[in-house]
Amino acid sequence: MELARPRPSRRRLLQGTALAAVPYALLPRPRSGTQVPAPDHHGAEWQPASTANYTVANRPTTHSVEQVIIHVTQTAFTKTLSVFQNPAKQVSAHYVVRSADGHIAQCVREADIAWHAGGWEHNTRSVGIEHEGWVDRPEYFTDALYEESAGLTAAICAKYGIPMDRRHIIGHYEVPGTDHTDPGPHWDWSRYIRMVNSA
Numbered sequence: 001m002e003l004a005r006p007r008p009s010r011r012r013l014l015q016g017t018a019l020a021a022v023p024y025a026l027l028p029r030p031r032s033g034t035q036v037p038a039p040d041h042h043g044a045e046w047q048p049a050s051t052a053n054y055t056v057a058n059r060p061t062t063h064s065v066e067q068v069i070i071h072v073t074q075t076a077f078t079k080t081l082s083v084f085q086n087p088a089k090q091v092s093a094h095y096v097v098r099s100a101d102g103h104i105a106q107c108v109r110e111a112d113i114a115w116h117a118g119g120w121e122h123n124t125r126s127v128g129i130e131h132e133g134w135v136d137r138p139e140y141f142t143d144a145l146y147e148e149s150a151g152l153t154a155a156i157c158a159k160y161g162i163p164m165d166r167r168h169i170i171g172h173y174e175v176p177g178t179d180h181t182d183p184g185p186h187w188d189w190s191r192y193i194r195m196v197n198s199a
């Protein structure tokens with residue numbers, strides 16, 4: 001029975017606590033350089049762009065996030081990632097969606113300003129999503145790509161209070177002054193907006 005055991009003095013208890021704390025305090029701390037940040041979007045794979053290819057910010061505190069801009073890569077998924085990792089390219093997007101399975105890579109934090117819209121005014125206020133494919137090859141716009149992208153855009157809109165409509169979810173071609181045509185005539189906008197709203 002517990003009652004038969006002598007109760008330890010208060011002094012002994014304090015010593016015990018202090019001793020127990022020693023080995024814990026001596027444990028090496030994890031090096032901050034080895035930590036990989038979790039992507040902003042659940043299920044996305046972190047594939048960081050070169051820090052030379054975007055502007056560090058603290059959105060939505062520093063700049064409000066008001067639009068999602070839809071792009072098409074005009075090159076393969078992995079090539080897009082290597083372009084964003086190349087400091088000489090001076091270009092990036094927050095996300096890249098793979099054609100075959102809708103897999104999502106995140107290259108720039110949503111808090112930071114990716115260089116995708118071709119103009120500072122739009123870069124600061126938007127999240128850019130690249131889709132693997134070519135504007136004249138509609139077979140790249142698979143059901144999986146639409147589905148995963150719509151889920152991503154829905155989550156971004158919910159997070160920043162962006163209306164899920166065509167005024168706020170725009171194509172790169174709609175950025176004033178751009179000479180880009182993406183996502184091109186084969187991108188099914190009505191289907192996409194419908195999917196974003198039901199995601």
Ligand SMILES: [Zn+2]
Pocket residue numbers: 070071072116172180182
């Ligand atoms: Zn574009």
